[in-house]
Amino acid sequence: MSGGIDTRVCLAGIELRNPVLGASGTFGYGSEFEAFFDLRRIGGFVAKSLTLEPRWGNPPPRIAEAPSGMLNAISIENIGVAAFLEEKLPRVPDGVAVIASCFGTESAEYAELAARLSSSPRVAGIEINASCPHVKSGGIEFGQDASLLAELVRRVREATRLPLLVKLSPNVTRIADMAMTCEDAGADGISLINAVQAMEVDVETRRPVLSNILGGLSGPAIRPIALRMVWQVSQAVKIPVCGIGGILTADDAVKFLLCGASAVQVGTANYLNPLAALEIAEGIQSYAERHGFARVADLTGALETRSV
Amino acid sequence: MTSTGRDSRLPSRIDAQVLENRSEGGNNHRLVLSVPDWPGAEPGQFIMLSAGARAAVERSDPLLPRPMAVYRGHAPAAEPAAGRVEVLYRVSGRGTQLISEALPGQRLRVVGPLGRGFPEVESDASAVLVGGGTGVASLYELAARAVARARTTVVLGARTAADLMGRDDFAGLDIDLQITTEDGSSGLRGLVTDALAPLLRRVSRPSSTTVYACGPTPMMRACAELAESHAVRCLVSLENNMACGFGVCLGCAVPARRGGFALVCQSGPVFDSNDVRWQDLP
Numbered sequence: 001m002s003g004g005i006d007t008r009v010c011l012a013g014i015e016l017r018n019p020v021l022g023a024s025g026t027f028g029y030g031s032e033f034e035a036f037f038d039l040r041r042i043g044g045f046v047a048k049s050l051t052l053e054p055r056w057g058n059p060p061p062r063i064a065e066a067p068s069g070m071l072n073a074i075s076i077e078n079i080g081v082a083a084f085l086e087e088k089l090p091r092v093p094d095g096v097a098v099i100a101s102c103f104g105t106e107s108a109e110y111a112e113l114a115a116r117l118s119s120s121p122r123v124a125g126i127e128i129n130a131s132c133p134h135v136k137s138g139g140i141e142f143g144q145d146a147s148l149l150a151e152l153v154r155r156v157r158e159a160t161r162l163p164l165l166v167k168l169s170p171n172v173t174r175i176a177d178m179a180m181t182c183e184d185a186g187a188d189g190i191s192l193i194n195a196v197q198a199m200e201v202d203v204e205t206r207r208p209v210l211s212n213i214l215g216g217l218s219g220p221a222i223r224p225i226a227l228r229m230v231w232q233v234s235q236a237v238k239i240p241v242c243g244i245g246g247i248l249t250a251d252d253a254v255k256f257l258l259c260g261a262s263a264v265q266v267g268t269a270n271y272l273n274p275l276a277a278l279e280i281a282e283g284i285q286s287y288a289e290r291h292g293f294a295r296v297a298d299l300t301g302a303l304e305t306r307s308v
Numbered sequence: 309m310t311s312t313g314r315d316s317r318l319p320s321r322i323d324a325q326v327l328e329n330r331s332e333g334g335n336n337h338r339l340v341l342s343v344p345d346w347p348g349a350e351p352g353q354f355i356m357l358s359a360g361a362r363a364a365v366e367r368s369d370p371l372l373p374r375p376m377a378v379y380r381g382h383a384p385a386a387e388p389a390a391g392r393v394e395v396l397y398r399v400s401g402r403g404t405q406l407i408s409e410a411l412p413g414q415r416l417r418v419v420g421p422l423g424r425g426f427p428e429v430e431s432d433a434s435a436v437l438v439g440g441g442t443g444v445a446s447l448y449e450l451a452a453r454a455v456a457r458a459r460t461t462v463v464l465g466a467r468t469a470a471d472l473m474g475r476d477d478f479a480g481l482d483i484d485l486q487i488t489t490e491d492g493s494s495g496l497r498g499l500v501t502d503a504l505a506p507l508l509r510r511v512s513r514p515s516s517t518t519v520y521a522c523g524p525t526p527m528m529r530a531c532a533e534l535a536e537s538h539a540v541r542c543l544v545s546l547e548n549n550m551a552c553g554f555g556v557c558l559g560c561a562v563p564a565r566r567g568g569f570a571l572v573c574q575s576g577p578v579f580d581s582n583d584v585r586w587q588d589l590p
Binding site for chain 1: 319372548554555556559568590
């Protein structure tokens with residue numbers, strides 16, 4: 001709130017110091033960033049997606065570079081919900097909003113995860129990962145089928161009173177329909193987008209570059225797609241939207257806010273610059289100052305669409 | 309996996325100024341960076357280096373930084389402004405090409421020091437360091453420190469004499485230096501293992517001898533097998549693609565002997581060769 005600008009935003013009932021969160025799968029369990037900056041200077045983070053039991057990911061190669069982006073097929077490698085609650089969560093400083101991301105192959109698993117995570121006062125909200133593009137079952141199966149998605153959101157809704165976000169896949173025909181489905185099923189907010197399903201080939205070896213063949217494309221390459229989808233979803237639902245997809249700079253983040261996002265998640269940018277989330281949060285504040293906004297929250301939906 | 313090195317220093321992100329960046333013949337280059345407040349590094353630790361000089365507009369293509377061994381610059385800076393990090397690298401693609409075009413005065417983003425390096429060489433032991441290709445860069449500081457403590461032999465290998473990295477620096481150390489090239493243009497014609505095999509056959513005290521290897525995966529695997537056949541411990545510094553270098557992208561996972569995976573950037577890059585499931589490495 002320094003400089004006279006109120007940076008606070010509210011995302012689906014979660015009070016955030018500023019609108020910048022670390023995105024799930026790119027921010028570890030938070031502690032990995034403590035050498036670089038005080039986590040209390042960003043809004044918070046969405047932790048690496050959790051499963052009921054610890055889970056190993058795919059064999060290497062797991063990542064590859066792509067034009068203005070990267071491909072990954074990690075496959076929800078994580079320490080499991082128990083270790084997260086016992087070992088990781090207590091290490092996060094007070095005042096940092098931690099949103100827990102849930103992943104499973106059946107809606108009952110998601111519901112059990114949400115229930116267990118809701119027992120901790122340190123979990124500020126739940127994000128359903130209905131969109132991981134590179135696991136064989138679960139995740140994207142829910143995100144691409146409206147009736148499965150509705151059932152999943154309903155089951156998790158019954159299991160938790162915490163603010164409930166659903167992270168959507170861009171790999172659908174009509175993203176707004178999926179968002180409305182989540183809203184009707186009781187979601188408090190929509191996070192979008194997850195990675196775009198993609199692949200790449202090494203012509204010398206005539207092999208796919210990833211062991212999983214398919215992966216998820218992330219980074220600036222997908223940002224205009226993400227922005228379009230955030231705009232469409234913001235027009236279609238009343239619940240808040242959290243914008244994700246290739247945000248590298250504060251200007252990128254502001255675009256998502258203008259298109260209707262209440263907050264943003266910074267993902268791939270954390271890899272190349274561990275201070276990215278912090279610098280983006282500070283940059284949004286500067287933008288608000290320069291453009292005469294008293295509150296960062298007023299940037300949400302401030303897109304000027306009258307014809308020039 | 310068992311950790312082989314000492315606790316690493318806390319990493320930071322610094323826009324480091326290029327002091328020197330020059331070709332050393334062939335595709336090999338030497339980069340010297342001014343890194344204020346550099347905390348120093350253990351032998352074997354690495355940095356992530358932006359793929360090209362920083363500009364007002366954030367570069368998005370290529371997007372990811374490149375992992376690079378700290379070649380020299382392991383001592384903490386005597387005063388904040390005096391921090392220096394030296395890197396030897398080979399231009400092998402667009403990212404390293406852009407790094408090679410960075411001019412003195414321009415800035416590269418550095419994140420580091422990262423990973424767990426080599427444990428201290430035991431006194432009165434025998435150390436055999438084997439570097440192939442760009443892997444040589446991970447071994448210089450280890451060799452420089454080992455000299456005073458142990459009988460130190462260094463084997464450096466490359467395809468041709470022009471591809472050899474850091475040869476003159478190593479030649480300046482009080483070590484037994486052996487060179488191999490695949491085309492015979494310098495030293496022994498063949499692979500580093502052709503020099504390592506006779507060295508290991510002459511080892512009298514296997515339990516106090518350690519092989520330290522860094523280079524292409526097939527080379528390290530061959531070194532590990534040779535060492536094992538002579539009951540000699542082998543530590544390897546693995547190379548891998550990675551997006552972050554500090555444990556969040558999970559891209560650099562390698563199959564671990566105990567099951568599952570280990571991250572090169574976090575558990576490594578230095579591993580006991582027995583902890584790696586070599587047959588499952590791509």
